[in-house]
Amino acid sequence: MIRGSQSYSLLGWIISFIIICSIFVLLRFWSSRIQKRKFYADDFLVLLAHIAMIAMAGVTIWGIVNGLGNPATELSIDEFKVMAQVLVGASVTWTVSTTVVKMAVLWLYTRIFDVVIFRRIAYGLIGVCACYGVAFEIVFITRCNPVSQEWDPVPWGSCKDPKETQLASNSINLVLDVAIVVLPMIPLWSLQMALTKKLVITGMFGFGFATVAVMLYRVYVTVHANPDPALALADVGLLSFIELWLGIIVACVPTTAPVFRTYVKPTLFKALSQFCGYSRKTISNPIETTGGSGKASGGRSGHHHNFRSNRDYAELSIASTFDSRRSSDISLVPPSGAKTRTHCGPGGVVGSPGLQGGVYVEQQFHVQELGNNNRIR
Incomplete structure (x- = not known):
């Protein structure tokens, strides 16, 4: 049963950002429908990352129901066992989501920038991310021998210190995040493009620095972990979620322009026009022609068919x-x-x-x- 303010706070964060991330994923696929384009590899990778994040949320909510977010002194033996299972399940699903969302962003880069050396670097980083994901999936699953040692111990079993594996994972993850954020800046600023557009696009890609900041703070929290294992798990878990949420949003934002251009911008323009008392004048010829919708001036309008x-x-x-x-x-x-x-x-x-x-x-x-x-x- 859910109890404690930290448990409710963690649950609120999870539910809120599942909704927000789901909206961004839907906007991404809605944009692809507007463009009538095929689905690319990065679309499927973002969807997979979102599904893995939801799976991690399910595991975490199961932990919250069993006391996650409360001091260890208030947990029963059975709840302690659940905490150990949550640690394994959350680590596995987090690794899948963070790896795949990085690969999605890099794959998107290869579609945006048509520079040979840039694309080779991006594909190389995709390979590094894939190796990172496979390696740490094995590390997290085999941290205990047998895997169930923490919640169903046997005399000959053993477990490694979870702090060591988390620090190694977070450090490599941090380096990959920095590389992914910095990578598009050089080709972007070499393009013949208006300064304002460069600043907007830089800000859009630079939003990934928020993920880097979260990872830095997560490394700090891991090193200076709360001595209470149950509370430490809740703290690290929230930071892990924030990294995934920001990663999914960053991966989706560059692809949502068609929705905003087609629906949001005209709506805002109409609202501002009404508020300011401005009426849009047509640009086309006042003589009604095929291709214009103005009224005829000085004569009957021409006939229009099938448009x-x-x-x-x-x-x-x-x-x-x-x-x-x-x-x-x-x-x-x-x-x-x-x-x-x-x-x-x-x-x-x-x-x-x-x-x-x-x-x-x-x-x-x-x-x-x-x-x-x-x-x-």
Whole structure:
């Protein structure tokens, strides 16, 4: 039964961040759906890391129900046995999650940066992470001989000091985290890109330094562990969770731009426009044409077939037509004297939420009345 303020606090952290991380994972896959792209290896790796984190949460909640977060003097013998089992289960699931989320971030790098030497380094680090994960899975599982020695001891059994294995794991993990955060900075700042964009992207990737800070503090807590083993397990467990939560969020943030660009940004723009009393003016030609949604000026509008229009953009199909002969109220110069300016953009552009796929076109026609030099835009 759950008891004690620290137990409830740990439970609150776990439930809150399971929800937050799940939202980011869903946004990641929602973005891939908007882009209509295939799933990449880093998508599956993030999903696996999330599942392993949830498994670790389940093991930890089982420990909380059995007294995790309370002083050892308040635990029964059976609850002590559960603590030993929680230590093994949480170590195994944490190793899977932290290893896989690192590999996901590195795999994402290989898709973002098309530099040969950079990609080789990223693939090399993926291999190092995989070796780290396999090695420490074996270390954590075989810390006791037999594995059940801590909760079901036998006379010939033995266990290693858990602090040694945790320090070794945390130290290597810290080095890998620093390498992963620093790796994209050099190719990023060598790109021909606006300074503001570089700063934004640097901040996005640099968010991984928060994970490094957590790992540094975790090493400190491991060295200066609480003498009470039950309380020490709760302290280290929370820091382990924070590292995983931040890692999953960092891995998902760079992939969620399509959702924010397609849905969040237009909504914010609309809200700010209403608040400030600003009304957006259309850019397209006021003469209604294929590719524009403005009202006709000086004549009947042309006919549009088989396309969906939204504000300044229209999704064109092969059968889209425009019959200029129906605009008889304005006499036009021969086609050789007309000028057309066309702007194209990919599906899901800002200003046309809900329209995905295809190519969106805005056209500006420069026409001239017969006998008059004034131009109508």
